[in-house]
Amino acid sequence: MNCLIAGNREKRSGGAWAWLQERLCLPYSFSEKTDRFLGLPVCIYAIDGITDREIDELEQWENSRKAAGRAMRRRYMRWNRTLRSIRKRMQKEENLNMTGASEDALLFCSWRRGGISAELLLRFYRHCYRENVLVFRAEQLIVLDGRTEGCEETLPAAEEETPALVWVREPEAESLHTAGPEREVLQEIYTTFNYATIVTDRAAAWQEFADMAYEEYGLSVRCAPDSAALTFRNRKTLILDFGMTEKACSGNFPPDSVYMDLYASYDRGDTVAAECGRIPYISLWNALDTLGKDGV
Numbered sequence: 001m002n003c004l005i006a007g008n009r010e011k012r013s014g015g016a017w018a019w020l021q022e023r024l025c026l027p028y029s030f031s032e033k034t035d036r037f038l039g040l041p042v043c044i045y046a047i048d049g050i051t052d053r054e055i056d057e058l059e060q061w062e063n064s065r066k067a068a069g070r071a072m073r074r075r076y077m078r079w080n081r082t083l084r085s086i087r088k089r090m091q092k093e094e095n096l097n098m099t100g101a102s103e104d105a106l107l108f109c110s111w112r113r114g115g116i117s118a119e120l121l122l123r124f125y126r127h128c129y130r131e132n133v134l135v136f137r138a139e140q141l142i143v144l145d146g147r148t149e150g151c152e153e154t155l156p157a158a159e160e161e162t163p164a165l166v167w168v169r170e171p172e173a174e175s176l177h178t179a180g181p182e183r184e185v186l187q188e189i190y191t192t193f194n195y196a197t198i199v200t201d202r203a204a205a206w207q208e209f210a211d212m213a214y215e216e217y218g219l220s221v222r223c224a225p226d227s228a229a230l231t232f233r234n235r236k237t238l239i240l241d242f243g244m245t246e247k248a249c250s251g252n253f254p255p256d257s258v259y260m261d262l263y264a265s266y267d268r269g270d271t272v273a274a275e276c277g278r279i280p281y282i283s284l285w286n287a288l289d290t291l292g293k294d295g296v
Contacts (some may be wrong), residue, residue, distance in 0.1 A: 005045045005086065018049070025077040027085045037288060038123040045086050050079065052289075118184035121262055124284045125189060125240075134258035134280055138238035141193040142253065143186065145200035146243030146263060182242045183209055190219060195233055197222045199247060228252075239279075250276050258282065 020026075028049040035042050058076055128135045183206075190196060190213050198206050203223040210221035224230055230249040237257040253259075253276050261272075261283040272281050 005047065005083070021049070022074060022078070025074050025081065027082040028078055030082065030086065032089070038120070038127055040120060040123065042288070043090070047082060050075065055079070118181035121181055121185050121284070122188055124262070124287070125185065125260070128260060128282055132258070132282065134236075135238055135260070135282070138236050138258065139193060140195040140233055140235040140237040140254070141190070141197070142232060142237055142239045142257075143182070143196070143198040143200075144239065144241040144243050144247055145182065145198060145202060145206075146241075147180070147200075147202060147205075185240075187212075190221075191217050193219065193238075195235060196220075197224060197232060199224060199226050199230065199249060201225050253277070253279065255279065261285065 021028075028047045030045050030047040033044045033046075035044060054075065058072075058079060061072060061076075125135075130136075186209060196213070196219055198210075198221060200206060200223055206221070206223050210223060213219040213221050226247045226249055228248045228251070231252050232249075232254055234254050235256070237254045239253060239257055239259045241259065241261045242263060250272075255277055257276070257279045259272050259276060259279055259281045261281065263285065272279065
């Protein structure tokens with residue numbers, strides 16, 4: 001079962017009960033719906049009382065480790081408690097086995113990505129390959145790696161309770177010699193391209209894939225750290241973004257490109273348009289988010 005968690009597009013006006021919920025840091029209310037996305041079952045949790053923009057602000061605050069006011073801390077506590085409530089619901093309904101390694105499970109959250117299944121990523125790519133001529137005709141592949149070498153995702157210490165964002169891969173899956181679902185996706189699609197660049201600071205994690213691509217297909221895979229000086233061939237290009245932050249090299253993407261965003265980030269499309277010369281933008285998150293908000 002693939003699971004999607006999303007906030008509201010707009011925040012509803014509150015009353016006395018909403019004020020009390022905020023003061024007591026009670027979990028946000030949420031609705032649940034089961035649907036199918038590209039043939040896969042998806043369980044959608046739509047959360048009331050918090051918008052996607054506010055969730056994104058929580059992520060930025062968590063990453064920056066800056067001091068925050070009481071309102072931000074309360075929102076952080078409520079969000080974590082909400083995730084706990086959803087987790088208990090998922091366990092109760094046996095949608096996910098949270099006690100074992102769930103490589104094929106997905107918690108797709110606009111605040112933090114969890115273990116994204118390679119199957120879902122591949123189905124989305126293949127759908128776009130069939131339906132979008134820009135993806136179909138791409139000769140060059142640019143991969144934006146979303147992980148960093150020797151840096152595990154961590155959470156700030158909560159003052160009152162431990163954060164609930166625990167739906168992530170086991171530590172051994174993050175070693176330098178594995179690349180997670182990204183590697184599985186690239187192994188399935190790399191033969192359709194003539195040029196490939198992986199923008200990453202984990203070259204060692206991708207070396208095995210680069211060697212395999214060259215030996216079996218003759219594709220030379222360049223692994224390069226992100227930099228404003230990093231340039232690319234002027235070819236029809238597919239940009240696969242597995243990350244959550246913008247890259248310094250984005251201003252150098254070829255004009256004849258299409259940008260496929262495979263992880264959630266609020267208003268990423270606007271950022272891509274501003275920094276990348278308004279190249280076409282495709283988002284897995286937008287597709288899932290629309291499914292959830294239109295269907296719940």
